[in-house]
Amino acid sequence: MTDPTPAPSTGLEPEPPSAAAVFGDRLDVARTFTENLARHGEELGLIGPLELPRLWSRHVVNSGLVAPLLRPGRVGDVGSGAGLPGLVLAIARPDVHLTLIEPMERRVAWLERQVAELALGNVDVVRARAEEVKLKGRLDQVTARAVSALRTLIPITAPLLRPGGELVLMKGSGVDGEIGAAEKAIRKFRLSDVEVVVLGEGIVDDVTRVFRARVPSE
Numbered sequence: 075m076t077d078p079t080p081a082p083s084t085g086l087e088p089e090p091p092s093a094a095a096v097f098g099d100r101l102d103v104a105r106t107f108t109e110n111l112a113r114h115g116e117e118l119g120l121i122g123p124l125e126l127p128r129l130w131s132r133h134v135v136n137s138g139l140v141a142p143l144l145r146p147g148r149v150g151d152v153g154s155g156a157g158l159p160g161l162v163l164a165i166a167r168p169d170v171h172l173t174l175i176e177p178m179e180r181r182v183a184w185l186e187r188q189v190a191e192l193a194l195g196n197v198d199v200v201r202a203r204a205e206e207v208k209l210k211g212r213l214d215q216v217t218a219r220a221v222s223a224l225r226t227l228i229p230i231t232a233p234l235l236r237p238g239g240e241l242v243l244m245k246g247s248g249v250d251g252e253i254g255a256a257e258k259a260i261r262k263f264r265l266s267d268v269e270v271v272v273l274g275e276g277i278v279d280d281v282t283r284v285f286r287a288r289v290p291s292e
Contacts, residue, residue, distance in 0.1 A: 085126045086112040096138040103165045120156035139273040139282040141166035147214035152204040153221040164197045171196050177203045204230040212236035219244040224256035232263040238291035264290045
């Protein structure tokens with residue numbers, strides 16, 4: 075196992091041991107991305123000024139924990155922003171193609187720079203709002219993080235999926251309440267196999283919660 079690296083002069087949180095467990099032989103790429111985000115994220119409006127001391131644990135490892143839920147195929151990340159979770163998942167899962175959907179020009183520029191610098195051949199970036207995006211074919215899975223409540227998020231993500239495709243939406247500790255408030259949307263889009271998956275128990279202090287559901291196969 076690679077030893078954790080010290081925090082750079084930016085004030086970045088020291089790399090936690092959990093990073094090696096999550097990223098394995100892709101850890102060096104995850105380090106480069108995290109350091110880039112630490113150096114440029116605040117000035118570009120990608121992260122807030124209080125995020126550096128918890129950037130690894132709260133954001134990068136938190137996003138990377140979702141990687142085992144992805145299947146080889148095409149995965150869309152709605153509202154990619156800083157690349158959380160889209161770029162992180164592309165780093166952790168080079169066998170999965172990530173389509174990063176982001177409407178803001180400066181964030182799209184950031185994402186494209188990171189794709190080039192990190193040599194991520196499994197990523198494309200699309201500048202668009204999720205409800206307006208035009209994709210070549212539908213997606214196998216769609217993820218999102220810190221975009222909106224499920225009652226709003228389901229109607230803009232479910233239509234992007236192929237028949238039988240799956241939502242893999244990162245949520246906070248209030249996800250059960252969000253599910254209750256989203257019952258109308260869940261019925262409208264005929265979602266099945268609805269569940270909350272808790273990831274990272276025994277690996278991190280703050281677990282990751284994922285709302286997972288499937289759209290009809292026909």
